[in-house]
Amino acid sequence: MSRSNKKTKRLWETRNLRVLVDMDCVLADFEGSLLKKWKERYPNEPHIALEERRGFYVTKQYGDIREDLKSKIIEVLSSEGFFRELPPIEGAIDAIKEISSMEGVEVFICTAPLKEYQHCAVEKYEWIEKYFGRDWLARVILTRDKTVISADLLIDDRTDITGAEKNPSWRQVVFTACHNKHTPSNLLPKHSVRLESWLDSDTWKQIIEDAKKKL
Numbered sequence: 073m074s075r076s077n078k079k080t081k082r083l084w085e086t087r088n089l090r091v092l093v094d095m096d097c098v099l100a101d102f103e104g105s106l107l108k109k110w111k112e113r114y115p116n117e118p119h120i121a122l123e124e125r126r127g128f129y130v131t132k133q134y135g136d137i138r139e140d141l142k143s144k145i146i147e148v149l150s151s152e153g154f155f156r157e158l159p160p161i162e163g164a165i166d167a168i169k170e171i172s173s174m175e176g177v178e179v180f181i182c183t184a185p186l187k188e189y190q191h192c193a194v195e196k197y198e199w200i201e202k203y204f205g206r207d208w209l210a211r212v213i214l215t216r217d218k219t220v221i222s223a224d225l226l227i228d229d230r231t232d233i234t235g236a237e238k239n240p241s242w243r244q245v246v247f248t249a250c251h252n253k254h255t256p257s258n259l260l261p262k263h264s265v266r267l268e269s270w271l272d273s274d275t276w277k278q279i280i281e282d283a284k285k286k287l
């Protein structure tokens with residue numbers, strides 16, 4: 073086979089590695105910001121320190137303390153500016169830009185809006201435009217069912233993702249967050265790997281390279 077034919081063959085045979093990246097607790101500091109705003113809004117109510125957080129839904133853990141705290145937490149989460157003002161998680165923006173510039177890799181931001189979507193959905197777009205630029209708006213997937221989205225990897229903090237598709241095409245990279253850091257590895261999704269921090273670039277680069285080899 074001639075050199076130019078070989079190149080053509082490679083172009084036909086390879087496809088991009090598709091990586092979905094979650095926003096809350098992966099790119100944006102949802103939990104830290106919620107705790108800060110909760111204490112400001114309700115200084116006389118009990119709060120749950122990040123070290124004490126267990127289980128994905130912060131709303132449930134507050135509701136377990138006292139039923140009415142759940143609706144108060146939802147009020148803070150759904151208030152104007154909550155999602156727009158979330159600070160980025162350390163190293164996240166640079167890491168995602170670097171992953172997306174890697175040869176043969178495409179990145180989409182895949183995030184679930186609150187059912188109280190009025191501010192949340194719009195502000196998620198504003199946040200992405202602010203930190204990634206306007207071009208990235210074409211890479212946003214807003215869905216409450218991530219199982220139906222086709223990809224190779226999903227980087228997400230939630231450890232019990234379910235939906236209409238029983239066998240999602242992606243393998244999960246469990247991003248460590250306050251609510252899942254104590255979850256033992258036997259309770260993590262099948263075939264998942266953990267990523268502790270975006271600052272651990274050796275690990276995320278290895279995960280991407282390993283996934284590329286499996287294409």
Ligand SMILES: Nc1ncnc2c1ncn2[C@H]1C[C@H](O)[C@@H](COP(=O)(O)O)O1
Nearest residue numbers: 094096128129130131183184185186230
């Ligand atoms: N830890 C959380 N507790 C309650 N609600 C949460 C938490 N993390 C995210 N959320 C909200 C915010 C989003 O609108 C949806 C799902 O977020 P996602 O990070 O896309 O799974 O739930």
Ligand SMILES: [Mg+2]
Nearest residue numbers: 094096097229
């Ligand atoms: Mg999340």
